[in-house]
């Protein structure tokens with residue numbers, strides 16, 4: 537069970553830029569909520585505040601009804617997937633997948649089993665010994681997804697994870713992300729500026745404009 541609630545969250549950056557202006561938003565347990573809006577409307581800032589990478593200027597964030605303001609990122613059990621994949625270039629795919637488990641002192645045998653299971657699910661088992669530079673964009677994206685999923689996080693945050701892929705692959709990966717979500721039902725916030733992507737992926741869509749939530753609803 538993991539729900540997220542943002543209560544009148546405001547973010548003013550030093551220098552005075554108002555990135556978020558009283559954002560109220562709820563993400564239900566097991567839901568994939570898409571946050572959509574034009575460049576600069578504050579989408580990434582919402583994710584960064586949920587992840588604890590940025591502090592809200594005012595307002596609060598709750599997970600399962602408990603305020604998490606001040607809880608360090610590592611303690612939040614949140615996994616993030618970015619547009620640029622952020623894989624470790626010197627590590628194999630297997631080591632990239634297992635790294636977060638190693639940091640959490642998961643025993644070697646269990647680590648291997650979970651890496652293998654995740655690789656199987658994402659159909660990247662044959663890539664486990666390769667380094668990121670020997671992968672295509674779509675394969676890198678799968679590894680980045682795998683790295684987030686292998687830990688079975690409470691919350692999954694995705695910031696335009698498909699925008700570096702060509703149009704055809706993007707459509708295929710969208711379907712795959714949807715399928716993964718149906719299987720795991722990890723509470724997810726997914727950021728995109730692409731309305732079609734929002735409509736095809738989201739259980740619900742929140743439209744953000746100039747730091748405010750304009751509308752929230754189911755697609756269609």
Ligand SMILES: Nc1ncnc2c1ncn2[C@@H]1O[C@H](COP(=O)(O)OP(=O)(O)OP(=O)(O)O)[C@@H](O)[C@H]1O
Pocket residue numbers: 549550551553554555573574575576577578579580581582729
């Ligand atoms: N560290 C920072 N310092 C000052 N201003 C910032 C900082 N980070 C973001 N901003 C500003 O806050 C606003 C929201 O930025 P944010 O990155 O959340 O938007 P976004 O909707 O994710 O945009 P994009 O789709 O282009 O990534 C923008 O006006 C941006 O310039």
